[in-house]
Amino acid sequence: MSETTEKTYKRSHEPVFWGLFGAGGMLTAFLTPVMILITGILIPLGIINSQNFSYEKIHGFATTWYGAVIVLVLVALPLWHTLHRIFHALHDIGINRGRDWQQVICYGFAFAASIFVFTLLLQMF
Amino acid sequence: MSELMIEIDVLRYRPEMDEKPFTQMFEVPYTPDMSILEALQYIKDHLDSTISFRWSCRMAICGSCGMMVNGVPKLGCKAFLRDYYPKKVSLEPLANFPIERDLVVVMDDFIKKLEEVKPYIIPEKEKCLSEGTYQQTPEQMAKFKQFSMCINCGLCYAACPQYALDNKFTGPAALALLARYNRDSRDGGEAQRMKIVNQEEGVWGCTFVGYCSVVCPKDVDPAAAIQLLKVESSKDYLIGMFKPE
Amino acid sequence: MTKRKPYKRELPTDWWLKHAFYTKYMIREGSSVLITLYSLILAWGVLRLSQGEAAFNGWLEALQSPFSIFIHLLALALALYHTITWFSLAPKAVDLWLKGKRLEDKVIVAGHYGAFAVVTVFCLLIITL
Known part of the structure; x- marks a missing residue:
C-alpha cells in the first residue's frame, strides 16, 4: 500500500480568506443583530427617534478618521465572511463548474464592495 | 407466551x-x-x-x-x-x-489517509535505550489524550458531507489523529505533517459542519482538532510568507 | 479473476435536506445571503450619505416600507441564528489552558454571550443618547 514516490504537497492560500472569514464572522456574531435592530427596525418604526440617526450626526461621524474606519469595518468586513460561506455553499449544493471563477466572483465581490465604501468615505472628507 | x-x-x-x-x-x-x-x-x-x-x-x-x-x-x-x-x-x-x-x-481510502498522516511518534532525535524513557507530565498528556481515543471505526467519515462531496479531503479521523501526534510533547514530526494539513485537501476541505464530533462513539472531537489545525496552518502560512523554504 | 465489484452510492444533490443536522448547517451557511444583502443596504446608505442630506433622508424613508421591515426582521432572525451557532462552535477553536486544564466549553460559551449582551446594550445606548 505504501507509495514509492514522494508525494508533492501544495500549500493552500485558504488561510488568507479564512482569516477574513473568521474576523467577519466574529463581527457579524457580536454586532450584526443589534445593527439590524437599530437601522432596519427601531429607527424606521420610529421607536428610536430618527433625530438620533440624522444626516448631520452620521455625516459628522463618518467624516472623522475613526468614524470612517468604523463605518468601513462594519459595512465591509461581514462581506468577507458571508461571501466565503457562499463560495463554499455553492460547492455543497453541487455547483462544481468553474470553481476558479466562482472564487474570483465571490471574493471579487467582497473586494469591490469594500473599495466602493472606502472610496465614498474618502470622498466625504 | x-x-x-x-x-x-x-x-x-x-x-x-x-x-x-x-x-x-x-x-x-x-x-x-x-x-x-x-x-x-x-x-x-x-x-x-x-x-x-x-x-x-x-x-x-x-x-x-x-x-x-x-x-x-x-x-x-x-x-x-x-x-x-x-x-x-x-x-x-x-x-x-x-x-x-x-x-x-471498502475502507481502503481511509486507511491510506491514516497511513499518510504518520500516526506514530517521530522522535526529534533517536534516543538510545540506555538513556531511559521519554517523559511526559500529565499536563502535556492532557493536550492530546482526547484525540488519541479514536478507534478508526469510520463513523465520522460517514457523517462528513465534505468527504462525501469530494473524497480527496483527508477527513475527520485522520486529521484528529494527526493533531494527536502533533500535540504530543514527545513528537518531532510536526513539520512533516503540516505539509498535509496545509493543503486544500488537508484541513481546508472542512467547512465545520461538526457532525463528525456528534457521531463519534469515543467522544473524540475531530471538528475541534481540525479547527485547531486551521489555526496552526494559518500561523504556518504567515511564517512561510516571511521565511520561504 | 476477482469477484469484487464495490458499489458506489451516489450522493443526492439535496443531501442537506435528508437530515435535520445537515439542514441546520445549510441554514447557518444560508444566513450569509441575507447578511450580504444587509451589508449592501448599508453600503447603499453610505452612498446616499455622500450625496447629501436629501439623498440620505430618502434612504431612511425607503427603510420604512413594510417590505424593508420584513426583510430586516428576516435578516435579524438569521443573524441571531448565526450568532448562536458561532458561539456554540467557538470552544472548538479555542485552546486556552489554565493550570494544566483546558478552559471549559461552558465558560467560553458563557463568556461570548456575556460580551454579546454588553455590546448590544452599549450600541443601543450610544444610538439613543
Missing part, C-alpha cells in the same frame, strides 16, 4: 449476483438488552446465513461494526434495539464508502 418481534430492514448487496443494492426485511425476536449487532448475529444464525457484516469485540473498542442505523452512523454493538422498538430499524452500510458486500464497506 408469544415473543415480541422487531422488524429490521437490511440493505443487501451481493456483488456476484446483484447490479445494485436492495432491501431485505427480517423479523427478529426483541429483548430490551439486545444490540443491533446481536440482532444481525441472530439473523445470520437463524434466518439467512449469507448476510455479511464486520464485527469483533462487541464492546465498542475494535471499531469494526460501524453501520448506518436509520441513517445515522453508529457502532452496531453500541446501539440497542430498545431505542427503536416498536418502530422498524433500517440498517445500511456506512455512508460515503463503497459497498463491498451487504454491510461491509
